[in-house]
Amino acid sequence: MxxxxxxxxxxxxxxxxxxxxxxxxxxxxxxxxxxxxxxxxxxxxxxxxxxxxxxxxxxxxxxxxxxxxxxxxxxxxxxxxxxEADKYQDIPLRAALYQNYPVKEMVRRGWITAGKTFEELESAVKNFFNLETINQTPQFQFCAKQNVAAYQQTISTTNLAWLFKVRQLAAEQLTTGKFSNAAVKKAIDELSGLLRSAEEVRHVPKILSACGVRLIFVESLPNSKLDAACFWLDNQKPVIGMTLRYDRIDNFWFTLRHELEHILNGDGKNQAVIDEDIGIQIDGLPESEHLANKAAADFCVPAAKLDSYIVRVGAYIFSERKIIAFAGVNEIHPGLVVGQLHNRTGKYQQLRKHLVPVRNFILNGSTYDGWGFANRSNDE
Structure with missing residues (x-):
């Protein structure tokens, strides 16, 4: 042989x-x-x-x-x-599905059901992303059915899945007031009165609902650095989605005010504004991001007052007593001052105990998904 x-x-x-x-x-x-x-x-x-x-x-x-x-x-x-070769013919199809979409996490979070067969899983993915065939590229709809296919090339399917979930929850949410820039500016004035303590964030959803802004919290998916996003269901229905990736009082207020500035500027109407690592100053940021960062920083700690404080005590001197006193005079939480000083100096380990968490306060009364719960609305 x-x-x-x-x-x-x-x-x-x-x-x-x-x-x-x-x-x-x-x-x-x-x-x-x-x-x-x-x-x-x-x-x-x-x-x-x-x-x-x-x-x-x-x-x-x-x-x-x-x-x-x-x-x-x-x-x-x-x-x-x-x-039987036919018994395993679904494996390459299933592998492609898992490679192209965060299927495992979507199933775990209850966004889709796995089903008993590949056909059922494929159908669930198509329904979630509004696809006719699984070979299509998911297209996020903005402003009354306007599709921007080219935009999908700039966002990972992980973040795209998160964005679809935010939109799904936003579409189900009703607001108590109508949107206008004037209403949003009035809301920002009201929000500025909540900066003194972490517990006060619980009033945010109600204030934003009154000015026609939908605020949605969806926990980020693994390996995502997404902080927040801004988009519109139509020209009169702005949406802010937040991940609360950093559960800190300074990050919460900075991120929220950043997104509200996008709404005031009309950003996100043609394609969603996807914000990762908000507040980090890097070269090449669009002008809209610079404007949003400036407005957010000034909201947390008025720039002129912070500049004056730095002149008096020095940017690199983290005196807890002086920071607390400065925060008290300006009726803001010390964590907001510490957060801005961190950004100015890069000394991120100083006085971190003042960067208190706010997630438990803000989720109570909000529409959210994640953190062990699914699809909690502000009506529950």
């Missing part, structure tokens, strides 16, 4: 063994004695009741001069041929 060439059609190794014994004028009993195995074992291999193990393959190699690899290849090819 040519040990380098295997039969075109997979056959059981026992048939090859039977032919090799006949060619050598050996009986099954002879082979059993040669390799010191029970005659019953040899018969079961020849009749296809037993397969070739690595140990047996090595013994046959020594007895018949046919490599162990050949025997094992015969065995594995035959076993594979016995499997």
């Amino acid at each position: 040519n040990t380098q060439i295997l039969p075109a059609q997979p056959i059981h190794a026992g048939q090859v063994l039977k032919a090799e014994l006949a060619a050598r004028n050996l009986t099954q009993a002879d082979l059993a004695e040669i390799i010191q195995r029970p005659a019953k074992t040899i018969n079961q291999i020849i009749t296809g009741k037993l397969g070739i193990t690595p140990d047996t393959a090595m013994q046959l190699s020594q007895a018949l001069g046919i490599s162990a690899e050949t025997w094992l290849n015969l065995q594995s090819r035959f076993q594979l041929s016995m499997l």
